[in-house]
Amino acid sequence: MSWMAWTLPTALFFSAIGLALLILTVFELRSPTRLAKGFLPMQTTRGDRFFISLLSAAFIHLLWLGTLGGALWGASLLAVLWAVLLMRWG
Amino acid sequence: MSSFRPQNNRAWLGVLPVVLIVAFSAVIPLMTVVNYSVQDILDFNTRFFVGLQWYEQTLNDPRFIEAFLRQVAFSLTILTIQIPLGIWVAKGIPQNSRMTPLILVVLAMPLLIPWNVVGTIWQIFARPDIGLLGVTINALGITYNYTSDPLHAWITLVMMDVWHWTSLVALLAFAGLTSIPQPFYQAAELDGANRWQMFRYVELPRLRGVLIIAVLLRLMDSFMIYTEPFVLTGGGPGNATTLLSQHLATMAVGQFDLGPAAAFSVIYFLFILLFCWLFYSSVVARNED
Known part of the structure; x- marks a missing residue:
């Protein structure tokens, strides 16, 4: 390996x-899972919302790194909050 | 207002072989690239962990931002041309003629030509001194030289891609058109629909599936384009036609900067994933409406 x-x-x-x-x-x-419609514009499954959370987390970190730089704890916290929001009400 | 529908996911077991193949052909290489992207790699056995330094460097590199903007402009331009042109060509192909198979074979020919050969063909074809296209345009009194003028280089690049890939859209659209049952046309005729209304309300909704595939394929392909522009213009004049993949190849192969090139690759991959997901989900959302 x-x-x-x-x-x-x-x-x-x-x-x-x-x-x-x-x-x-x-x-x-x-x-x-059930197809559910939350605040996202289309119906999603649990897996869809997890994928969106991961993709969002990647871009939140990239945006933070590209603009503010330095430590990424803030970006990580933001990504986790967004993921919780998305998984629950997305 | 929420609406719920139970899902049966047992059929996903059927895709297990594909998942395994993708794991070996895509996931493991991708993981390796991520591993490379956080290290400074001097040789196979000498490497140092640098955290997200290469990501920060790439995101603040003006050459990356310029190449990214050029890439987006290129993909949007070719999609804007190829999708309507492909549909128009498909509508012109007779559906029940003895000539249909011949037309389809001729149409598919550009797709069979290797990418580097396409680049070479257009490099010679567009040359202002000996190329048929270049000489003809100059003979018309229009100064044209794609090797020195960035705008001409762009136009030539877009023309080459349109020539190479419009056939794919046309073939997909033709397949979609042939699957529309005749009674739909007859009903529209009885309602007095003109040609535009027939296209807008009968054909276009039933072409949606194949057009989604066409746009996704062309978006991903155009975002990854490398060989044709490399052979045609080499990214020039200056950096006028240097797209993302060419910039990446220069870093990874030319300069052997494996760490920064890996970080670049991960960002590049995430953008392709984002665009495809945004496009796909917008289409799904529209279908649900």
Whole structure:
């Protein structure tokens, strides 16, 4: 695996995404998702909203990095809040 | 107002083989690129963790921003031309003629030509000294030289892409048109619909599916275009036609800056993902309305 040039932070990052997908899969088997219409302009499933959360998180961090720079705790907090909002009412 | 409909997701097991193939062909390479993007890589065994430094550097690099804006302009321009032109060409193809297969084969020919050959064809074709297009335009009294004038280079690049890829849109649109049952046309005729109304209210709604595919394919392809502009203009004159992929190749292969190039690649990938998702979700939202 050395050719993949792993680092601890990237390994933790991908593990977190993998764990989230695993939790979503288990959750899906126990309680199948429903197409729901929230504040987003189209009907979405739980997986859709998770994907949008991840994509949004990436752009929130990029925007923060491109404009403010420095530490990204603020961006991470914003991304988590947005993800909660999206998963619950999106 | 919320509306709920239960989903049966067991069919997703059927796509497991595809998921495995995608994991090996896309996910693992993507993870490797992310790993590279947070390190300064001097050689295979010597690398240092630098955090998000390359991301910050890329996002504040004027050459990246300029290449990105050029890329967006290029993709929007070719989509604006190729989609209507492809539909227009498809509408001109006879549906039940002995000539139809021949027309379709001729139409598909540009799609069969390797990308570097397309670039070479247009490089020679547009040359102001020996190329048929270049010499003809100059003979008409219009000074045309795509090697020295940025506007001419852009026009040539767009013409080349339109020539290469409009056939794809036309073939997809033709497939969509042939699937529309005749009674729809007969009903529209009885209602006294003219040609425009027939197109707007009978054909266009039933072409939506294939047009979504066409726009998505062309958007992704045009956003990743590399070979044709590289062969035609080499990104010049100056940097006038340097699009994202060419800028990236210069960093990764020319300068061997693997870390910054990987960060660039991740940002590039995220933008393609964003555009495709925005486009797809807007179409889905419209369908739901």
